[in-house]
Amino acid sequence: MTKLAALVAVAVLSLAATKPAANWNTAVAVTPAGGHVLGNPAAQIKLTEYVSYTCPHCAHFEAEATNPLRLAYVRTGKVSVEVQHMLRDPIDLTVAMLTNCGTKDKFFVNHGMFMRSQATWIKLMMTATGPQRSRWSSGDLGTRNRSIAADFHFYEMMATRGYDRAAVDRCLTDKVMAERLAKQAQNASELGVTGTPSFAINGALLAGTNEWSVLQPQIDAAL
Numbered sequence: 001m002t003k004l005a006a007l008v009a010v011a012v013l014s015l016a017a018t019k020p021a022a023n024w025n026t027a028v029a030v031t032p033a034g035g036h037v038l039g040n041p042a043a044q045i046k047l048t049e050y051v052s053y054t055c056p057h058c059a060h061f062e063a064e065a066t067n068p069l070r071l072a073y074v075r076t077g078k079v080s081v082e083v084q085h086m087l088r089d090p091i092d093l094t095v096a097m098l099t100n101c102g103t104k105d106k107f108f109v110n111h112g113m114f115m116r117s118q119a120t121w122i123k124l125m126m127t128a129t130g131p132q133r134s135r136w137s138s139g140d141l142g143t144r145n146r147s148i149a150a151d152f153h154f155y156e157m158m159a160t161r162g163y164d165r166a167a168v169d170r171c172l173t174d175k176v177m178a179e180r181l182a183k184q185a186q187n188a189s190e191l192g193v194t195g196t197p198s199f200a201i202n203g204a205l206l207a208g209t210n211e212w213s214v215l216q217p218q219i220d221a222a223l
Helices: 001-016 057-076 090-099 104-116 130-136 143-152 154-159 167-170 173-190 212-222
Strands: 028-030 036-038 045-051 078-085 196-200
Touching: 028 104, 036 090, 036 173, 045 057, 045 212, 057 078, 057 212, 078 104, 078 167, 078 173, 090 104, 090 154, 090 167, 090 173, 104 130, 130 143, 143 154, 167 196, 196 212
Parallel strands: 045 078
Antiparallel strands: 028 036, 036 078, 045 196
16 A cells, blocks of 8 residues: 555544534434424434423423433434423414424424414413404314414414415314324323423333423433
C-alpha cells in the first residue's frame, strides 16, 4: 500500500469512527391502533403517554418534559414515546382530529402547537356564550367540529402549519379517524387510565405518575 493510500484509509476509518449517532427524534411511526410513536421502534423503554388536549396538567407536562425527554432519552434510541388520546369533551376530540391531520411526520409538531398554546385558546371554554356551547354539541360530526374550529380560531392555527381550510375540513369530517380516536380512549380506560396525563412503560400503567419529576426516575430505573 502506498503512503497516499494508507493516509486515505486512515482518513476513511477516522470518519467512520466519528460518524454521529442517529437522532431518533426524527423517526415517527403509527401503530395499528393509530397512536403516534416518536423514536427507535426497538427502544428498550417504550413509554406511552395518555393525554387530553383540554387537560392543563397535560400542557404543563408538555412544556416541562418534552425537551429533557427527547434530548436525553429519545434521541439516543433508549426510549420511544407513543401518544394515545383520552377524549374528555367535544373540544378535545376536535383538537385530536387536527393533530392527527396529515402525514405522520406532522403529528408531533401539531401536538406541541396545541399543547403549548393551550392556555390561550382554552379561555373560550370559560367565556363562551350559550349559543356557542350549543353548536359544539349539536348536529353531525363535521358540523360540530367546524363550529369548534371556527370559535376557537383553530383554522388560523392550522394555517400556520400549512393547512388550508379545505384540508382542515376534510380532517374534521373524517368519521374513520374519529372512531379510531374513540377506540384509543376506550382502550386506555380498559387499561385503567382514569386521569391525564397518565403513563405506561412497556405496557404497564404507572400509578400516581402525572408529572416529569415522578416519571423520570421510573424511566431511569427501567433502563
